[in-house]
Amino acid sequence: MSISVTERRAGSQTALWLGASAVGVAVWFAIYSQLDAFSGWATSLAPLTPGSHAAEAVRFFIYDAPKVLMLLTLVVFAMGVVRSFFSAQRTRALLAGRREGVGNVAAAAFGVFTPFCSCSAVSLFVGFVSAGVPLGVTFSFLIAAPMINEVALGLLFALVGWKIAATYLVFGLVVAIIAGWTIGRLRLEGWLEDWVRDLRAGAVDLPEERLMPADRIRAGLDSVREIVGRVWLWIIVGIAIGALIHGYAPNDLLASIMGKGAWWSVPAAVLVGVPIYSNAAGIIPVVEALLGKGAALGTVLAFMMSVTALSLPEMVILRKVLTLRLLAVFVAVVSIGIVVVGYLFNALLA
Amino acid sequence: MKKVQILGPGCKRCTATADMAQAAAHQLGMPITIEKVTDYAEIAKFGIAATPGVVVDGRVVHAGGLPKPEDMAKWLSA
Numbered sequence: 001m002s003i004s005v006t007e008r009r010a011g012s013q014t015a016l017w018l019g020a021s022a023v024g025v026a027v028w029f030a031i032y033s034q035l036d037a038f039s040g041w042a043t044s045l046a047p048l049t050p051g052s053h054a055a056e057a058v059r060f061f062i063y064d065a066p067k068v069l070m071l072l073t074l075v076v077f078a079m080g081v082v083r084s085f086f087s088a089q090r091t092r093a094l095l096a097g098r099r100e101g102v103g104n105v106a107a108a109a110f111g112v113f114t115p116f117c118s119c120s121a122v123s124l125f126v127g128f129v130s131a132g133v134p135l136g137v138t139f140s141f142l143i144a145a146p147m148i149n150e151v152a153l154g155l156l157f158a159l160v161g162w163k164i165a166a167t168y169l170v171f172g173l174v175v176a177i178i179a180g181w182t183i184g185r186l187r188l189e190g191w192l193e194d195w196v197r198d199l200r201a202g203a204v205d206l207p208e209e210r211l212m213p214a215d216r217i218r219a220g221l222d223s224v225r226e227i228v229g230r231v232w233l234w235i236i237v238g239i240a241i242g243a244l245i246h247g248y249a250p251n252d253l254l255a256s257i258m259g260k261g262a263w264w265s266v267p268a269a270v271l272v273g274v275p276i277y278s279n280a281a282g283i284i285p286v287v288e289a290l291l292g293k294g295a296a297l298g299t300v301l302a303f304m305m306s307v308t309a310l311s312l313p314e315m316v317i318l319r320k321v322l323t324l325r326l327l328a329v330f331v332a333v334v335s336i337g338i339v340v341v342g343y344l345f346n347a348l349l350a
Numbered sequence: 351m352k353k354v355q356i357l358g359p360g361c362k363r364c365t366a367t368a369d370m371a372q373a374a375a376h377q378l379g380m381p382i383t384i385e386k387v388t389d390y391a392e393i394a395k396f397g398i399a400a401t402p403g404v405v406v407d408g409r410v411v412h413a414g415g416l417p418k419p420e421d422m423a424k425w426l427s428a
Contacts, residue, residue, distance in 0.1 A: 088400035088414050120401045120414075122359065122390050127399030195391050204397035204410045215418070222416075320390060 017214040025074075032070055039063045057247025064239045064285060068158045072235070073228055075154030080223030084216040086113045088124055089206055095141070096132045100184045103137035108176035111144025112169070121314055125321050129192070130199045136184015143334055144176035147309035150223075151231060155284040156304075160291060168301055171345075175305065175337040182333050191326035235285065242289035255294030265299045266342035270335055273306025283307055298345025305338045352382045352426060357393045357403035360386075363416055364402040371404070374422040382426065 039062045048055035091110045095103060121142065128138040148169055156165040189197065211219075258265050287300050310331060319327055354371050358364025368384055375382040387393055387405075396403060400414030404425065411425045 089398070092399040120359075120361070123357075123393055123401045124399055126390060126394040127397070130394055131397070131399070196394075199391065199394055204413075206410060206413060 014213045017217045021217050028070065028074060032067075035066055035070070036063070039066070053247045055247075057243040060246040060289070061239055061243040064159070064242070064288075065236060068155065068235060068239065068285065069228070069232060071158035072151070072154045072231075073224055075157060076150050076227050077220040077224050079150035079154075080220035081216050083113055083223070084211055084219040086110065088114055088120075088127070091141070092128055092131055092133060095128070095137055098134070098137055100134055100136055100181060103134060104140040104177045104181045104184070107133075107137045107140035107180065108144040108173045111141045111176060112148045112173075114141075114145060121317055122320055125318070126196055126199065129196060134184055135189055135192075136180045136182070138180075139183045139330065140176050140180025143179055143309055144173060146311070146314065147176065147305055148172040149308070151227060152284070152304065152308055155235070159284060159288040164297070164301075167345075168304070171301070171341045172305060172309075175309070175334065175341055179333045179337045183329065186329065188326055188329060191323045191329075193321050193323060196321045238283060238285035242285040242287075245286065245289035246292060249289075249293055252294075258290060258295035258299050265296070266302050266339050266346070269299050269303035269342065270306040270310075270338050273303050274310050275312050296346045297349055298342040298347075301345060302338050302342030305341065306335070309334055309338070352380070353385065353407055354382050354426070355385045355387050355405040357387045357396055357398060357405065357413075358401035359390065359393070360388050361401065366416060367402040367404060370417065370419055370422050371426070374419065374426055378423060378427055380426060 039059075042062050043055075043059050046055070046058055048058060091114045095107055095110070098106060125138060125142060128141065129135060153165050153169060156168055256262065258269070283304065287304060291297065291300055315327060315331070318330075322330065352375075354375075356364055356368045356371065358367070364386070368386060371382070371384060387396075393401065393403070396405060396410055398410060398413035402412075402416075403410060403414075404412040404417060404422070406425050406428075412421070
């Protein structure tokens, strides 16, 4: 009898959470549909000459800031709920012993949904490899997980539309699959640090933690609190820089530096992207303004992939498990993949 | 006395998990020892793929993300 009471209580709690989320999403849409009107009204209050540089910059900022923050919140919430269905433990169990090829595709796809932060990259890497996930498959996961995350996708969706967000998703997966497969083919297991190679821990079996729908909604709210709380300031700064570019930068200058005509711009974008990491969230509004001023899409996407997939802090962490040689191969293979995607894009859209 | 090990390289969530274990033990009126395992090789030997991990008396009960407080109490009193 006590069981049925707990279950009934859990059931009514679920209904409450689901109802509250439905109301929350409805309120979100109501506010969002009025944003343009509000921004127009707020801009008209500013004492600026219409059409001037300053007015264009202020308009860009007032239209973009609330729009981006709201869309990001929604996307991060949805991804938080989706991610509660995945865990690194379960992903590993699904990937262990997978053949290369199929394994790489699965690993890259799981990388998108599995909760991941670069602070846990090493435990994850060691956990995967020691439980029998092939090295190349592990790399496919490790490349996809930070590159195709909800912040990047959410911001792209909010700023430049779903087509480019989808393109980024597809080509990001392609880079992760091919780069991981290549590393697997090279048979570099001997280039792991000794203690990783010798470790044969096997995977521990955990009792499943049963999640109710209410727990999943709570997971979505948690990720909103954590991720939006961490990146909102970067986004505001990024939008401000984007607004300045939008209002003041001359059109021809950017088109000549980052346009399709400049062949060196793709590798240069990858190089510049490596040291930039924590600012990833702030970079995307800048990217939007660059695109608006005639920068080529392939170059801009290469820049974004480099910022997210090749980060200096993550390399420092990975050095604990990879020898310098293997780390260099990893960076080289991923860089080449990104550069190829950049050129391909610029060529396709020519 | 129960021995609780928190597996993690020292990230924010690992500290939060350790605090949660301490709070849960306090609430249960149960003395425990907490050990933070931060060495990657040591963590790997427990066979987990995501941190923070929670080990109670040598048994892995959780891996990856912040645990729920009610689960923590359950693991400690089991």
